[in-house]
Amino acid sequence: MRVRAEIRSFSHRGEGAGIVVGASSDLSGITVFVPGTVPGDLVEVQILEKKRNYARGKLLGVVREGPGRTREVCPVAGRCGGCAWQHLRYDVQLLWKQTILKESLHRIGKSPECEVKATVPSPKVLGYRNKVEVPLQVQRGKVVAGFYEPYSHRVVPSDECPLEHPLARELVSALFVQVRKRAYSIYDEKTGKGLVRHLVARIAPGTGERMGMLVATTARLPGALELAREVMESVHGVKSMILNVNREMTNVILGNQWKLLAGRWYIEDVMSVGSAGSVRFRIGPGSFYQVNTEQAQNLYEIALDACEISPTDVVYDVYSGIGTMTLFAAKKARFCVGVEEVETSVMEAKVNARLNRINNVAFVAGKAERMLPSVIARFGRPGVVLLDPPRAGLAEDVVPVIVRSRPRAIVYVSCNPSTLSRDVARFKEFGYEAEWAIPVDMFPMTPHVESVVKLKRKG
Numbered sequence: 104m105r106v107r108a109e110i111r112s113f114s115h116r117g118e119g120a121g122i123v124v125g126a127s128s129d130l131s132g133i134t135v136f137v138p139g140t141v142p143g144d145l146v147e148v149q150i151l152e153k154k155r156n157y158a159r160g161k162l163l164g165v166v167r168e169g170p171g172r173t174r175e176v177c178p179v180a181g182r183c184g185g186c187a188w189q190h191l192r193y194d195v196q197l198l199w200k201q202t203i204l205k206e207s208l209h210r211i212g213k214s215p216e217c218e219v220k221a222t223v224p225s226p227k228v229l230g231y232r233n234k235v236e237v238p239l240q241v242q243r244g245k246v247v248a249g250f251y252e253p254y255s256h257r258v259v260p261s262d263e264c265p266l267e268h269p270l271a272r273e274l275v276s277a278l279f280v281q282v283r284k285r286a287y288s289i290y291d292e293k294t295g296k297g298l299v300r301h302l303v304a305r306i307a308p309g310t311g312e313r314m315g316m317l318v319a320t321t322a323r324l325p326g327a328l329e330l331a332r333e334v335m336e337s338v339h340g341v342k343s344m345i346l347n348v349n350r351e352m353t354n355v356i357l358g359n360q361w362k363l364l365a366g367r368w369y370i371e372d373v374m375s376v377g378s379a380g381s382v383r384f385r386i387g388p389g390s391f392y393q394v395n396t397e398q399a400q401n402l403y404e405i406a407l408d409a410c411e412i413s414p415t416d417v418v419y420d421v422y423s424g425i426g427t428m429t430l431f432a433a434k435k436a437r438f439c440v441g442v443e444e445v446e447t448s449v450m451e452a453k454v455n456a457r458l459n460r461i462n463n464v465a466f467v468a469g470k471a472e473r474m475l476p477s478v479i480a481r482f483g484r485p486g487v488v489l490l491d492p493p494r495a496g497l498a499e500d501v502v503p504v505i506v507r508s509r510p511r512a513i514v515y516v517s518c519n520p521s522t523l524s525r526d527v528a529r530f531k532e533f534g535y536e537a538e539w540a541i542p543v544d545m546f547p548m549t550p551h552v553e554s555v556v557k558l559k560r561k562g
């Protein structure tokens with residue numbers, strides 16, 4: 104069925120959310136979600152799915168353009184599921200991220216008193232991604248690399264993406280040439296057969312070092328050592344070539360077996376964060392590292408300033424990864440403790456502390472929800488707690504444990520406004536109120552909202 108709709112806002116997935124208009128339509132007045140549209144658009148829509156209270160549709164044409172609409176820079180925009188907001192002007196993206204965070208904190212977070220500041224723009228709106236992960240597929244007998252279509256596992260063939268750092272793309276292209284040259288069989292997710300699944304490149308913008316990864320279903324990929332040597336010789340700055348083994352029939356890209364093919368297990372980067380100065384980091388293949396390094400430095404500066412660390416403070420950095428925020432915080436605090444579940448990341452964090460001669464830190468491996476009580480018993484009451492969990496937010500047990508340790512402030516860094524707001528509401532029940540929040544745009548051209556929230560103990 105074809106209808107006309109007026110787009111008024113965005114869904115949390117970044118699709119335009121509108122109302123079907125026109126008295127002649129049976130669907131008149133119903134909410135419809137249409138990817139590729141912007142608020143203010145009047146659009147023709149093909150209805151794909153009809154539920155009781157809403158519908159989903161496909162954009163057929165724009166009758167009247169909304170004020171934020173702009174031209175996409177990528178030839179596969181709209182077909183690729185990577186960046187849903189290329190058609191939205193950057194200044195308008197920033198305003199919407201502020202709106203999404205505000206609505207979420209007010210409605211789910213039950214914190215209308217929280218001041219939501221303007222979004223901090225990213226220093227780069229294109230070419231910012233330091234990590235590129237490319238799925239491989241066979242289409243009509245030909246091996247293609249690209250990106251998945253929205254909500255699908257069909258690959259849209261593409262040999263570049265405007266969001267990627269060019270150094271990362273150059274390395275992925277070199278890996279793809281090697282895969283074709285060696286005629287490896289390509290993994291088929293329906294049958295589970297085939298050898299190579301994904302190509303991954305990671306770069307350290309501060310040093311120019313690069314890491315290349317092949318994700319395969321076997322640890323004995325024929326010719327892999329020679330492949331790695333050739334790539335290291337031909338692509339400048341490649342310091343690490345790794346094979347990741349993933350035999351699981353899942354959507355998860357990386358498996359949990361690793362093999363060093365050439366070079367070393369890590370790349371090194373340098374980050375600078377305001378008055379805390381510079382820190383050198385070793386980043387291993389399985390560790391989290393913010394994908395927009397330049398903006399991550401701004402994010403960390405905002406989070407650390409929000410902590411208002413004094414030289415007598417003990418600071419906990421919960422979900423600490425390779426110790427990025429922990430080590431910057433340690434430069435201002437008496438002592439810092441990082442808690443992180445991935446053991447190799449904890450090992451890298453400890454190495455990073457030694458590398459930077461930072462001695463007033465400890466790192467504890469394990470799930471936060473399990474480790475926090477013993478961490479508090481061992482290291483004492485924190486003055487401030489920094490939280491930076493994954494998208495799922497905090498496990499239920501984490502909030503009461505932190506509250507019982509009575510930090511004067513909690514600074515929550517989040518990449519998901521919904522789980523952030525759920526946790527803010529929980530903290531409020533225990534007497535911690537969100538004073539202010541600030542979106543920091545880590546992911547231009549996408550609807551993803553990263554933010555920092557400052558919570559303070561009341562009374």
Ligand SMILES: C[S@@+](CC[C@H](N)C(=O)[O-])C[C@H]1O[C@@H](n2cnc3c(N)ncnc32)[C@H](O)[C@@H]1O
Nearest residue numbers: 391422423424427443444445470471491492493
């Ligand atoms: C968003 S990252 C933040 C890492 C670090 N703060 C940074 O900026 O680089 C979240 C981290 O939490 C870790 N993690 C996930 N679930 C966890 C849990 N239940 N307990 C402790 N750490 C966890 C992940 O391995 C990841 O390193």
